[in-house]
Amino acid sequence: MLALTDLPTCPGLFYGSQARDGVLSRMRIPGGILNVQQCWSIANLIDRYSTGSLQVTNRANLQIRELHSEIPPSVWRELQELGLASRRVEVDPIRNIMASPTAGIDRQQLVDTRPLVAAWDDYLQTHPELSELSAKFSIGFDGGETVSIRNLRNDILLVAERISTKSEIVFRLYLNGDTGIIIEESQCIAVLAALTNVYLEYTKYQPRINGKKPRLRHLLADWDAEIYLEKVEQNLPFAFRRRSIDLSERDISQNSCGVGILPAPERLLTAHSRAIARNSNLGIHPQRQSDFSYIGIALPLGRLESKQLRNLANLAQNLASSTLRLTPWQNLVISDIPNPQVSEVKQQIAELGLHSSATRLDSCLIACAGSSGCASSATDTQSDALAMVRDLAQKLTIDRSINIHFSGCEKSCAQHQPIDITLVGTQIQRENQTIAAYNIYAGKKDLPFGRQIFPAISVPEMPRAIERMLRVYQQMREPGDSFSEFCDRWAIAKLQEFLIPKNQN
Template identity: 35%
Template sequence: DTNDIGFMAVKLATEAAGESLKDGAAVSLAPGIYFRVELCGITGHKQLAADSGIVIKPSEAVAVGAAMVRVFNEHGDRTDRKKARLKYLIDKWGVEKFLAEAQKKLAFPLVKFPLAQCVKRPASIKHGHVGVYRQSQPGKNYIGVVIPVGVMSTKQMRRVADLAQNYGSGNLRLTPWQNLLLPDVPDGFVETVKRQLVRIGFYHEATNILGGLVACTGNTGCKWAATDTKGQAVALGAHLNQRLRLDHPINIHLTGCPNSCAQHYVGDIGLQGVKVNVGGESVEGYNVVFGGGVGAEAGIGKQVFTGISFDELPTLLERVLKTYLAQRAPHETFAAFTRRHEVKQLQEMFSQ
């Protein structure tokens, strides 16, 4: 949903015929797993990725990605930070021309195939990877580990690597939610690994507030940042977690500037760092966006509050979530609740 070039896994249940982009010939597609190519996600500019009409084999992904990046390098405008994204080349050319140029750089044909004839992967469960889950391989489990705002010390990294080496298959995977997956843990080692993770200072379970708390680098490491996103995310998460319990998971994304590395427009709560004038003094604060989402809940959030100082933010969001809990329809998610109200209504409701 969110990337310039994305590969979305799908299944073909039966043999089917696609159309070669190279010469229009029919291409036989055996049953199995493929990727659909999605293009032009750029959520900081309020645009989600769209299906390009192409399916590729997983083994072709690197070559296709490289061909597309080369086309962008040769023809995109990389001199202007605000336009240096694939969206702007495709806005100018259209998808067909972009794919035709990528095809020229590939030895195998790109294959057009209708999205409707693909079996999509099951909808992902929000915060669903946190905890212990059985793999399809008998006797194996993966453990989803919460790494608060993705920050690990080198000592912690080494100890997690040791766990993967000693109890798993030596593999670790990172998630877009700044958490970590430790796969291939045999049944008999699961409890040991859970205990070790707690000793290292990580969690294998999280509340509906802390499981999807994401922050970009912020002003401790990025020159563009207006705010200390990671430090403030941890403080904000702790404040809300002490005062609230939610029965639906929410994602909270803090990003330090409009570049939106933490994708604030697709968080249930998105926060974009800004400088705020308080009594003549410039302090750190946020523009506040509600109602974004990805996957089955895909949508761009809407900005409801502008320039809230960080001092005020935790109490504002506590009030927002308590109001949502009090006024929502039964089982209504925060995204659904905020999407069915206009900005003005939300401002009034949350300001009382």
């Protein structure tokens, strides 16, 4: 590992980055799938070189915080042999390849994307020149699963769809939004390679932006998607196939060059697409393989102790298929459980201090590192989130999943689009003291966080504000309303009238 003064901003496994709480290292897990031997090795690594815990990230990576000693080369080699570290150090920091955690087992999938994830990871590993890409360059594969990733942010997203007139299954290409281009499964890696290589050539002749390599979004703002795709097509041995795009779904906003762009995938879904609730992967679900089920396990704030990881791996080996699947919602899935074993698996999960309920409040949390780990944060988001849950769990229960996002600043590193409730850290002056507080937003109507309901609520007062929001929602919602749907239905003044008691105005 490099000296602390040389550590990069974006962490990988070989080269961590410096955070307030120590060195942060990030382990790419393509598609999020781990076998038991890998889990045991990770647990041993954590016990020996860190504080005994790790986190699942919003790209289904594993994140190791507070590394306290240098990891020797022999350990790196062992991790490489196990498939836990890139064969080429140069490409290790590139963002993890995202796929549905139920790829290959989802009852509604059109394509099993696991071979595509493996093929694209192999392409990265065998092309060291791609280390010149922005470390934030991201690829996602959606096979049409119920547990879909199509509304999560990726630079390039391939979404499986069925062409009804031919019963043909293809992938649709998304950049800023739907390009209208459809790709056969056998063409996917060639198209991704051409997209990547044209982007790489672009970055060679562009100045850095705020000291960083240009992102793909900068190329799209500079060239427009059609120019980019024309250049990509020139590098392919076949022509693109195109399908029509509903022009009514075009985003009327303009990019930095004044060119109209298509909406991002989370705001443009094809007619048969299904965006899913963040926690719909939790609980027990039947697989496409008859007589088998998978169980989604909640990990509050993505946290997992090494002994829990080790015991979950043992459980998967003894009662399932020896596989753990990490999710982009910072949870974990055990797949291929014979149906007669489901109750035993659920009981053993409970004995580890974990659960699979989507309606427990600790399942509802997303949080950035907060002030304990990041100098940009105004608040200790992780501690504040867990303290809020402990407080509210004694006062109310919820019957539907709610998504609550804590962000220590306006960068919103942990969540990139509005969700049900977002708390953004700030600081306020009170009695000649600077104290931590949150601006609280609700719904999805306004970017980037929703509409502000409570401005500058101090940390001690914050749980009461969230309790009020949840109680009003449960009392006044219409049948089938999600929290965001309930909030977005009302004008902001009326919503604040409901949510802010008169003695707080």
